[in-house]
Amino acid sequence: MLLEIGKKIGERYKIIRHIGTGGMANVYLGHDLILDRDVAVKVLRYDFQNNKEALRRFQREALSATQLIHPNIVGVYDVDEDNGLQYIIMEYVEGTDLKKYIEKNGKASPEEAIHIMSQVLSAMALAHRNRIIHRDIKPQNLLIDKDNTIKVTDFGIAVALSDTSITQTNTLLGSVHYISPEQARGSMTTIKSDIYALGIVLYELLNGKVPFDGESAVSIALKHFQEPMPSIREQNPEIPQSLENVILKATAKEPIDRYESCEDMLHDLESSLSPSRAHEEVFTPAAMLDETKVLEPIKVPDKTQKEQTVTATTVEDSTAQKEKERNSKKEKKSKKKKWIFAILFLIAAIAIAAFAIFMNREPDPVEVPAISNVNENTARSLLQEANLTVGEVIEEYNEEVAEGFVIRTNPESGEFLPPSSEVDLYISLGNEPVIFDDYLGENYSDARSELRELGFMVERENVYDESESGTVLGQSIDPNTEVVAKGTKVVLTVSMGEQTYTMENLSGLNREAVESYADEYGLNVDFNEEASDEIAEGLVLSQSISPLSNFNRGDNITVTISSGPAEPEIVTFSKEITIPFEAPQEESSSEESNSESNSSESASQPARNHVIIYMKDADHKIEDVFREFDIKEEQKVTLNFRILEGENGAYIVERDGKVIMEEDNLTE
Incomplete structure (x- = not known):
């Protein structure tokens, strides 16, 4: 029975969709309404809700998983229950699992396999240091996110499933390919059971399929403790022997032949492609190297030897025996009573001595348990269970053991002590x-x-x-x-040093735009003006820092602004002219009568010529009168011209209404 989509759990987590189903729980994609993030919601299945042992294990192991903070372990955010519904809120990993990854991509290269397994081993090392055994390591429980980071999941759930002896056919079929021989035989699981499963996962990564397969879960389980591990190099000779040896050691049939810890396996794996291990021998478990001890048979005398011994003894002792029998009959009666009292006394003495020895004997010694890398409370409990007491607690810094966990004991683990003896604990303060x-x-x-x-x-x-x-x-x-x-x-x-900028082309900008650009980039700007026939007045004509070149804040730049077209240059020069005088002519005879009457007046006034000069230059137009005057005689006149460069000057002289002089195209 699945939860309804949209249902809220704990008034905080909204169910979005169903993701998958495991042996004990259903998993959903949820959304944390408070922190506004997607989460994975793992809910204990309804058919286990009334199983008190399953509930207890589910809660205890889920809470233990919250201690596992590692980049390669799916984080556990919350553990709670809602109206009897047990749930765990975990990190949502967007991606796929390693099983689907292998099915899609096939065999992994040695380098890729080492990269993936290094992340898994690092995560499992932390779990084992916290005394948590996964018990269900398989590619389906190894997630790969979109950044190709491996995330180990299902911590605690596999433990609960194992501890409550719950068996599910589908779960068994999914996990039996990675089950250790001791698990298959029903023995207790240890961290070396996890190491075995990790070796199988490494094999599958490199080969694309599991080493043992069959028609039923039972047949597969039997192969794990009956058949040797298939050689991966026979199928892919490019895999170095040193890398195959990691698989062989991790999957040894006897736990004693496997790696002692995930750290040991990780160290061996990371160096497996080293050139120094190129010619490594095939790993052989130590259990296979032990020679069979041959016991010497006990020698029993043959029948002839026995008969000879008996015959010699009989002949030699027959005479003495008869004599001894006669004497013994006489003494038998007298000594019989003495022997009875002696035996009774001896029995009593032995009983008293045995009682005294029993009362005064020392109790059997107890072994100091291995409690390194466990927290202080757990260490105290383990010592109490071993009938030992905690002595002095010494705190010291340690880079390898987490804060609050036991570094070592004094006496060391494995030593035997009288019951109730004190054991000193050295507790880690973490890194100094x-x-x-x-x-x-x-x-x-x-x-x-x-x-x-x-x-x-x-x-x-x-x-x-x-x-x-x-x-x-x-x-x-x-x-x-x-x-x-x-x-x-x-x-x-x-x-990074002073910031360098690329100069823009300022052409066409006005003065205000240039000042704004200079302020933005911290430039000190000076302005010049220059006439231009091509660039409009007020716009940038040129710049001292050329476009696309680099500059820094605080640099100086000179910007030339167009003042518009240039004023033409004025050319000045002078032209001296001589205006001739012409005496007035006598009037005709018809006019003589009139002139006679005025002859006396004309004789009294001198003759004159009326002169008008027209001039063209920058200041005058040819149609305008430049000068007007009378002359009585020849007269020199100087004309001062101001003309634009490239242009010409001109003048016209009229005398008494007639043009007597003119000239154009005058230049300097």
């Missing part, structure tokens, strides 16, 4: 903090190397600045701050 230094002004490469060596994750943030390129200008952690280095991210702000 360091005092963060002041890196301002230092070279980024040097600062990064130093920080990485300490264990910091360094990120760079570039800014433009007047400082030399590569200089550290800021740091996200203040100097003299106490901080744990390992895994801590620090951001260093680094100078």
